[in-house]
Amino acid sequence: MKLAYLILAAAVSWLPATLAHASGQVEVLHWWTSSGEAKSVKVLKQMMEQQHHSWKDFAVAGGGGESAMTVLKMRAVSGNPPTAAQLKGHDIQEWGRLGFLTSLDDVALQENWDNVLPPVVANIMKYNHHYVAVPINVHRVNWLWxxxxxxxxxxxxxxxxxxxxxxxxxxxxxxxLIALAHGGQPWQDATLFESIALAVLGSADYRKAFVDLDMTVINSNKMVDVFKQFKRMKAYIDPEAGGRHWNSATEMVINGQAAMQFMGDWAKGEFAQVGKIPGKDYLCVPAPGTQHQFTFNIDSLAFFKLKGTEVDNIAQHDLAKTLLTPTFQKIFNLNKGSIPVRLDMDMSAFDQCALDSMQAFRQASLSGDLVPSFSQNLATTADVQSAIVDVVSEFFDQKDPDPKLAPSRLARAIKSAI
Structure with missing residues (x-):
């Protein structure tokens, strides 16, 4: 996924904070820059400007957020963090432990977040039992397009x-014809590997391997089989895949250049942007062997302690509130292909892919088949995730890798990152 770094400009500091429409600063670090994502960001900008807060964009191209995190660390260390930044799971906890995040409990109480958010999602947004981040959606990663x-x-x-x-x-x-559209980027390799691992290992062993980091499962014969099946996929990918972005691979499926793509439901936003209809022009089906399972990812913004004026704090709280409004939830998720994070949403405007995803999410949460995505930075720490991705991508890039050796390499890499 591409990166975007959006900077929302300075407020008029002399305005008293008691003004009904105080103009404040908001600065958001994120990487929503594909066509569907960018459309949603534009709507968020408009909604903030309607509340008399200014907005300035600065997009940075890149992968799944690595460059964004580098920028964030530089800004935070220099004492000038953004208003909010796109962070996930363990990263939210780490930034909370470092003391950079601010409490959103007053907004959460006012907006009744505890009752409109699924508990599994709400807990990820909290540090030390306090809301410090806002979830925007739920992605299902284990889709086949x-x-x-x-x-x-x-x-x-x-x-x-x-x-x-x-x-x-x-x-x-x-x-x-090309059977499998793919982009030869490490995070895309990991996304493909993840769906195969879920199918081969099952939900319980997937969780043991990538959440609990259970070395018995990681070194098992089942993991050897995961790498075997993963290796077989390479034969169906065209030789021009190296460096291809995920949305370019999606375009191959859209245009009939390729038959299939393993990718999260953000891919649906690309189909929607060109007017394609699910069930007719394209199909969204669970990744093979994972029909009753749900690998989830959550887009969320963590909110930082600010040194700005009171109107900046007002703008920060307005941003947090806006992200979870039904209006923005509907627009963002219709554009991005994900499902709303609110439990009380009217889903009548959503297509069959989204309805299927919502049903699968609810069923998997009851059956124990709801598992966090490691490829999308939700299952484990950034260091461990990076180690897994490196091993997986290196294996996939080799001309004739040995699946029997891969699990031990994976185990060593994880141990070095813990």
Whole structure:
């Protein structure tokens, strides 16, 4: 995913804080820059400007947030953190421990967040039992995006298991078509690997491996099989995949250049931007072998302690409040392809992919099949996640890697990062 660094400009500091429409500063560090994401950011900008707060953009291209985190660390250490920054899971806790985050409890109480947010989500947004971050959505990562026209041309059937995937991919490849759209970036390799791991390991062992960091599971024969299945995927990816961005791979499925893509539901925003209709122009199905499982990711903004004026604090609280309003929740998630994080949302405007995702989310939360995504920085610390991604991507880039050796390498990398 690309990065964006949005800077929202200075407030008029001489305005008294008691003014009904005080103009304040907000500065948000994030990486929502694909077409669907950028449209949602534009709406957020408009909503903040309607509240008389200024907004200034500065986009930075990049991967899944690495460059954004480098900028954030530099700003925080220099004593000039942004109003809010896109942080997830363990990163929220780490910044909280370092004392950089501010409490949003007053906004949360006023807006009744404890009752409108799922507990699993609310807990991630809190440090030491205090709200310090705002969730914006819930992503399902274990999706397979399908172009049915390509499948029909190849005489292939949409797969529901890994075995069926390889049968379909072989037919598509034999027809002279690209079976799997992919971008050769480490985080995309990890996203593909993650869905295969979920299918092979099952929810319980997935959690043991990537949340609990259980070395018995990591070094198991089942993990060898994960790497075997992962290795097989390489044969169905075109040779031009190196460095390709995720949304460019999605465009390949949209345009019929490729049959399938493993990617989170942010990909749906790209289909929506060009007017494609789910169930007709494209299909959204669970990644093969993961029908009843849900690998979740949450986009969230953590809020930092500010040294600005009182109107800056007003603007910060207005931003926090705006992010969870039903209006923004609806617009953002319709554009981005995710589902709203509020439990009380009217879903009538959402398509079948979103309705299926919401149903799967609720069912998985009851069955124990709701697991955090390691590829999207939610399951473990940034250091461990980086170690896993490095091993996975290096394995995928090798000409003829040995799956039997990969689990021990993965174990060593994780141990060094703990």
């Amino acid at each position: 399908v172009n049915p026209t390509v499948f029909k041309a190849a005489g292939a059937t949409v797969p529901t298991t890994l075995a069926e995937f390889f049968v379909a991919a072989d037919k598509i490849k034999a027809a002279g």
